[in-house]
Structures are given as structure tokens and as C-alpha cells.
Amino acid sequence: MAEHRQARVLANLSDESRGALLALELEGHPDLVLKGGRYIIVHTGLENAEGKIVKRAYSLFAVKPGTQKFFLAAAPVAAGVASHYLGSLQEGDRLTFTGPWGRFHWPAEAREKKVVAAAFGSGITGILGYLASVPADCAVDLYWYKDEQGLLPAAMVRECLSEAHAMHERSLSDDPLRDLQNAGPEQRFVAAGEGHRIERCLNFLRAKGLIEDQLQSEIFYRSQDLSDAKADRG
Ligand SMILES: Cc1cc2nc3c(=O)[nH]c(=O)nc-3n(C[C@H](O)[C@H](O)[C@H](O)COP(=O)(O)OP(=O)(O)OC[C@H]3O[C@@H](n4cnc5c(N)ncnc54)[C@H](O)[C@@H]3O)c2cc1C
Numbered sequence: 001m002a003e004h005r006q007a008r009v010l011a012n013l014s015d016e017s018r019g020a021l022l023a024l025e026l027e028g029h030p031d032l033v034l035k036g037g038r039y040i041i042v043h044t045g046l047e048n049a050e051g052k053i054v055k056r057a058y059s060l061f062a063v064k065p066g067t068q069k070f071f072l073a074a075a076p077v078a079a080g081v082a083s084h085y086l087g088s089l090q091e092g093d094r095l096t097f098t099g100p101w102g103r104f105h106w107p108a109e110a111r112e113k114k115v116v117a118a119a120f121g122s123g124i125t126g127i128l129g130y131l132a133s134v135p136a137d138c139a140v141d142l143y144w145y146k147d148e149q150g151l152l153p154a155a156m157v158r159e160c161l162s163e164a165h166a167m168h169e170r171s172l173s174d175d176p177l178r179d180l181q182n183a184g185p186e187q188r189f190v191a192a193g194e195g196h197r198i199e200r201c202l203n204f205l206r207a208k209g210l211i212e213d214q215l216q217s218e219i220f221y222r223s224q225d226l227s228d229a230k231a232d233r234g
Contacts, residue, residue, distance in 0.1 A: 002098035009093045018149045019075045020087035026068035036129030038100035044085040056082035059126040075122035105133040114187040117142045123193020126218045128160045140165040185209040195222040
């Protein structure tokens with residue numbers, strides 16, 4: 001069984017976010033290397049209708065190098081358990097989790113000099129974590145598809161990016177394929193967030209000649225209102 005770890009809440013910055021926004025510090029485990037792009041499984045301690053403890057994945061982002069401090073953000077989900085649990089935590093509370101897990105980072109063998117990143121809604125957390133792993137000589141275009149406010153304040157997103165990274169804010173209803181019209185096989189594509197939108201982008205890029213090794217994604221959830229047919233219309 002995976003080891004349970006704890007992090008202490010340093011601050012709950014929910015008032016700066018449309019959802020939950022937590023600054024955390026790992027307790028113990030000084031040798032554990034935390035990296036953006038990986039995720040942890042949060043154990044809420046709360047039971048669902050079947051009496052099982054609710055556990056959910058959340059991406060680490062804005063990990064401060066050389067420290068055990070990191071941020072988590074969760075979009076508010078109507079009737080969701082974990083997203084509201086995270087929003088309720090206060091300074092000094094403890095968060096129990098397993099991990100970190102995952103391989104959503106720049107692969108050692110990658111040679112592209114350009115990355116196009118698409119963050120759909122809450123996927124901005126995973127994308128910020130990923131972009132922290134991209135080599136400094138690689139150009140980055142980040143497209144952030146979000147509702148009006150966005151899960152994170154735009155200023156915080158910019159702070160997590162390097163100056164060489166270009167950020168393009170979009171509405172969630174915008175068609176991401178418009179931004180991918182000029183994509184070509186010389187670039188890498190990464191995406192995080194809602195699954196139907198991500199898959200639509202991946203299919204479009206496969207048709208443009210990108211191979212599987214150049215396509216990386218982290219699906220957070222699948223919107224039930226966004227059938228493939230609706231996603232095809234944007
Ligand atoms: C690898 C990974 C990393 C993740 N990282 C993050 C993260 O950093 N931040 C984050 O907010 N979420 C993240 N998620 C999603 C997260 O794990 C939860 O699914 C989400 O917070 C909802 O949990 P809940 O218990 O509140 O609601 P649930 O009871 O799990 O969900 C209720 C319903 O809402 C849908 N749903 C889930 N998320 C959303 C959403 N954002 N918008 C609309 N509908 C949604 C679910 O598909 C489900 O149908 C990640 C998921 C994965 C797999």
C-alpha cells in the first residue's frame with residue numbers, strides 16, 4: 001500500500017481564486033523531491049454514499065525549488081466532495097495524501113524547440129507544472145481556455161511562467177483548433193484538463209503529422225455535457 005504523507009496548510013488563498021487555492025508544506029520526508037507536473041492523491045477522510053473514503057488527484061504547481069513548499073488549486077465542482085473539502089482547509093490544517101505520482105513532464109529524449117500547451121479550465125495547474133520542466137531554450141505558447149475569472153489569477157499564472165513563455169488567454173467556448181492551425185511536426189504539444197477537448201486536439205494534431213511521442217496530456221475529468229459531437233463544434 002502506498003505510504004500516507006502529510007502536508008501542512010500554510011495559507012488558504014481561496015479569495016484569490018475561483019475555487020480552492022492552497023499553499024502547503026510537506027511534513028517530514030526531507031529527501032522527497034517535489035516537482036511540478038506530478039500529482040498527489042488527496043485523502044479527504046470523507047465518505048461517499050457507498051461508505052468509501054473520497055480520494056482525488058490534484059496536480060502540484062508552483063513548487064519552490066529546494067523547498068518542500070507547493071501549491072494546489074481545485075475548481076469548484078457542484079456536488080463535488082474533494083474540491084469543497086480543499087476549499088474548507090485553513091492555515092495549520094493537515095492534508096493527507098499519497099504520491100507524488102505521474103510522468104507529466106518534459107521527456108529526457110525530447111528534442112523539439114517549440115511547445116504548444118493547452119490548458120482547459122483547471123488543467124492550468126498541470127500545465128504550469130509541466131512548463132517548469134521545459135528547457136530554457138524552448139519557445140512556449142500557452143493557450144489557457146477558461147471561464148471569465150479562471151481558477152487562478154492571471155498574475156499568478158504569469159509569475160509561474162518564464163519571460164520567454166507567451167500566454168494567450170481564451171474563453172472556454174473558443175475553439176482550440178483555431179490556435180492549432182499552424183501546428184506542425186517540429187513542435188511538441190501538451191494539454192491538461194477536460195478530456196473531450198484534449199482528445200479533439202490530439203486527433204487534429206495526429207492528422208497534421210505529429211507522432212504519439214510528441215503528444216502529452218493529462219486528463220483531469222470528462223464533462224458529461226460535452227459529448228464528442230458538441231466538442232467537435234468547439
Ligand atoms: C492526474 C489528475 C490531476 C488533477 N489535478 C487537478 C487539479 O490540479 N485541480 C482540479 O481542480 N482538479 C484536478 N483533477 C480533478 C480532481 O481529481 C477531481 O476530479 C475534481 O476536483 C472533482 O472532485 P470532487 O470530489 O469535488 O467531485 P467529483 O464527485 O469527483 O465530481 C463530480 C463530477 O464533476 C466532474 N468534474 C470533475 N472536475 C470537474 C471540473 N473541474 N469541472 C467540471 N466538472 C468536473 C466529474 O467528472 C464528475 O462527473 C485532477 C485529476 C487527475 C486525474
